[in-house]
Amino acid sequence: MNQVVAIAVNxxxxxxxxxVLAVIVVFALVMIAGGLWLGSISLGEQGRMMKDFGLVAVxxxxxxxxxxxxxxxxxxxxxxxxxxxxFSKPVSRAAFICGxxxxxxxTMAVVLGGMGVFLFxxxxxxxxxxxxxxxxxxxxxxxxxxxxxxVTIFFSTLGSAILxxxxxxxxxxxxxxxxxxxxxxxxxxxxxxxxxxxxVYVVIPNLSAVDVKAGVVGESTxxxxxxxxxxxxxxxxxxxxxxxxxxxxxxxxx
Amino acid sequence: MLRRALVxxxxxxxxxxxxxxxxxxxxRAPASPKVFVPSPEFxxxxxxxxxxxxxxxxxxxxxxxxxxxxxxxxxxxxxxxxATLVTALSPHFTRxxxxxxxxxxxxGRPDLAYALLEKGFKANPNDWHFPAYLAFFAYSYGQGxxxxxxxxxxxxxxxxLPGSPEYMARLAGILLxxxxxxxxxxxxxxxxxxxxxxxxxxxxxSELAKILPKDKExxxxxxxxxxxxxPKPEADALVAALLKGYAQ
Numbered sequence: 001m002n003q004v005v006a007i008a009v010n011x012x013x014x015x016x017x018x019x020v021l022a023v024i025v026v027f028a029l030v031m032i033a034g035g036l037w038l039g040s041i042s043l044g045e046q047g048r049m050m051k052d053f054g055l056v057a058v059x060x061x062x063x064x065x066x067x068x069x070x071x072x073x074x075x076x077x078x079x080x081x082x083x084x085x086x087f088s089k090p091v092s093r094a095a096f097i098c099g100x101x102x103x104x105x106x107t108m109a110v111v112l113g114g115m116g117v118f119l120f121x122x123x124x125x126x127x128x129x130x131x132x133x134x135x136x137x138x139x140x141x142x143x144x145x146x147x148x149x150x151v152t153i154f155f156s157t158l159g160s161a162i163l164x165x166x167x168x169x170x171x172x173x174x175x176x177x178x179x180x181x182x183x184x185x186x187x188x189x190x191x192x193x194x195x196x197x198x199x200v201y202v203v204i205p206n207l208s209a210v211d212v213k214a215g216v217v218g219e220s221t222x223x224x225x226x227x228x229x230x231x232x233x234x235x236x237x238x239x240x241x242x243x244x245x246x247x248x249x250x251x252x253x254x
Numbered sequence: 255m256l257r258r259a260l261v262x263x264x265x266x267x268x269x270x271x272x273x274x275x276x277x278x279x280x281x282r283a284p285a286s287p288k289v290f291v292p293s294p295e296f297x298x299x300x301x302x303x304x305x306x307x308x309x310x311x312x313x314x315x316x317x318x319x320x321x322x323x324x325x326x327x328x329x330x331x332x333x334x335x336x337a338t339l340v341t342a343l344s345p346h347f348t349r350x351x352x353x354x355x356x357x358x359x360x361x362g363r364p365d366l367a368y369a370l371l372e373k374g375f376k377a378n379p380n381d382w383h384f385p386a387y388l389a390f391f392a393y394s395y396g397q398g399x400x401x402x403x404x405x406x407x408x409x410x411x412x413x414x415l416p417g418s419p420e421y422m423a424r425l426a427g428i429l430l431x432x433x434x435x436x437x438x439x440x441x442x443x444x445x446x447x448x449x450x451x452x453x454x455x456x457x458x459x460s461e462l463a464k465i466l467p468k469d470k471e472x473x474x475x476x477x478x479x480x481x482x483x484x485p486k487p488e489a490d491a492l493v494a495a496l497l498k499g500y501a502q
Contacts (some may be wrong), residue, residue, distance in 0.1 A: 022451075043317055045349050054308045176303050208303045209476040217345050219306050 002185050007099025012106040015069050025111055028061035032119050036126060047129030054119040054136075057215050059141050063172055064113050066145045069107065070152035071164035073100045074249070087146050094246045098154065101242055104149055112142045133222070137212040138226065143234045147205040148172050150238040154245040157252070175207030205237050260397045272463065285322065287329035294342030303423075309344035312336060320357045320453070330361035337370055345377035349451075352387060356446070364395035366435045382418035384442075385411040390445050393438070402438070406430045421483040437479065439465055444480045459495045470500045 015021065035053045038048030074097075077083040086096065116138030124130035152168030174181075178201065184196040210230045215222035297308050316336040323330055337354035344350065351374035358367035368391045375384035389408030393401055409426035412418050425445070429438060440462060447458035466473050477496060480489045 031334055038314060041317065042314060043312075043349065043353060043453075045313070048347075049310055052307050056304065056307045072459050155336070176301060179302065180299060211302065211303050211305070214344075216305045217310075217344075 003095040004099045004102065007091075007096060008102035008106065009071065010099050011103025013102060015107040018069070021065060021107070021111070024061055024065055025114065026150065028057055028115055029118055031057040031061070032115065033122065036122070039127065047123060047127030050123050050127055050212060051119075051129070051134060051216050054123070055137055055141070055216065058112065058115045058119065058138055059144075061115070062108070062141055062145050063148065063169070065111055065151045066104075067152050067165050067168040067172075068109055070104055070149040071156050071161040071243060073104065073153060074156045075161040093250045094217060097157075097242055097249055099247045101150060101153060101238075104153075108145060109148065110195060112138055112145070131216075133216045136222075137216045140210070140212045140231070143231050144175075144205075144207050147175070147207070147234050147237050147241070150241040150245070151205070153239050154248070157245050157248045171204065172207065175205045178204055178206040178208055187202070205234065209233075227243075229242060285319075287323055287327060287331045289319070289332045289434075291332055291335040291339055294339050297339075297343055306344045306423075307331065309340050309347060309350070313340045313345070313347065313350050316340060316354065316357070320353075320360075324357075324360055324453075328360070330357065333357055334363060336364050339365075341370065341373065341377075345359045345374075348374070348378065348381060348383055352383065352449050353451055353453070355387060355391065356449060356451075356457065359457075361396070364391065367391055368395070380415060382412040382415035382422065384443065385409070385415070386418070387449070388423060389425070390442050391441050394446075402429045420487070425483055435463055437476070440476055441479060441483050444484050444489070444492060448484060448488055455495075459492070462492075462496055466496065470497070473500075 032054045035057075037045075037049035038053055039049040042049045077086070083096075087093075116135055119135050119138070120130050123134065148168055148171060151171045152164050155164035155167045159165075181197055181201040181204065185194050185201055188194040188197055210222065210226055211220060212222065212227075214220040273376050291312075297305055301308060304346050316333070317334065320330065333354070333417065337350070337358065340350045340354070341347065351370060355367040355371050358364065358370065371384055371391060372390045375381070375388065378384060385408045389412065393405035394410055396404060406426045406429035409429065413422035413426060425441065428434075428441060443458045443462045443465075446461075447455050447461040449455075449458075459472065473496065474493075477493050480492065484492070
C-alpha cells in the first residue's frame, strides 16, 4: 500500500508540473470563455450555450490531457531507465500500475476541477444560470476519462506511447457509439457476427449510456440512480482494465 | 546596433504585411441559400451524448443563416431542414421553436411554422408559450372565418397552463368578440413583439406600422389596448418604437 501511495504521489507531482499540461489547461479555459461570444449571438440563450459548449470543451481538453499523459507514463519510466531502479526494490508491477493510475487520477481531478469551477463561475457571473448539475456533469466527465486513462495505460503496456494515445482516442470515440454496436448485435442474422459484436460491445466502455450534457441544459431529467449505476459500471471497468494492464506488464522483461 | 535595428524593421514590415493582407481581402459573397443539413437521425444514431451540443451549434448556424440571407437575397431554402434538425435533437429548446417559427414566415412557409409549434407543444405540453404563439400564427396566417375561434382556443389553452400571464384569457375573450379585425391584429402583433428576439421585435414593429393609422393621436389611441395584454415595460418599448419620428 505504501508503495502505491509513494508512486501515486510521485506521479502526481511529476505530471502536474508538466508545462504541456499548463498550456492545454490555459487553452481550455480560453475555449470555455469563448462560450461568452457564442452566447452573445444566440438571441438570449447565453446560459445554455455557455454550459453546453463549455462542457464539450471540458470533455475534449480533458481527453487530450488524459490520453497523452497516460500514454507516456509507463514509457517515460522505461526510457529514462528509472524503472530499473524501481524494480530492483521490492515494488510489484501491480503497485507500479496502480500508483501511476492513482497519481494521474489526482492530476486529472485538479485539471477537471479547475475547468469545472471556472465554467461554473463564468456561467454564474455572466448568465446567472449555474446549477449544481453543471458540477455533477464535470464529475461524470471525469469518471468517463478515468476509463479512457485506464485503457490508454493498458495499451501503453503493449506498444508505443503514440499508438497508445491513438488507441485511447479511438476507444473514446467507440465508447460514444456503444449503443450502435448493440444494435448491430441485435440486427445480425449470423451467429458468429452477433457473438463478435456482443464481445466488442462488452469490451468497449459505454460512454453514452447517460447524457449528462442534456441533463444540464434541461433537455432530459437525470436520475441519481442512473448516474450512480453508470459510475459504478465505469469504475468496475477501470478495475478490470488495470488488472489486464498489470498482467501484461508482469510479462515484460526489463 | 544596426543589425538589431534591421531585424526590428524586418519584423515590423512583416507584421504590416500580415495586417495589410487581411485588411485588403474582399468581403465574402453571401453563402448559398442551399446548405447541406444532415437528417436528425444521423446525429441521434452517431452522437447521442453530444446531441444537445450539436443542436446548439445548428441553432447558432440557423440564426446566422437567417440573418445573412434575410438581409441579402431573402432566400431561406434550408431553413425548414435546419429548424427540424435543431428541434429534433433538442425537443425542449423553446427558443429554437419560437425563433424558427418566425423565421419560417420569412421563408414563405407559415404552414411549417404552425406545424413546428404544434410539434413543440406536443414535446412541451406544460409550456404556455407554444399555445400562445400557435394562437398568434392561427390568427395572423390562418384562413377563413374560423381563425378567430381557433386562435381563441389556443389562448384559452395557454391560459390554463401554469405560469401563463393573466392576459392570455383576456386575449381569448377579445378574439371571440365580433368585429374589430384591425384592433385584434394590433393586439396579436403585440404578442409577437413579446417573443423577445430582435428579429421578431423588428417584424412586429414593421407589421404594426403598416396597419396603424398615420395620425399620431389616432395611432396612440389604437395602441392603448396593448397595455391590457402585455407587460408594461414591453408595451412601453413597442409604443416608443411605433411613435418614433413623431414630434413630442
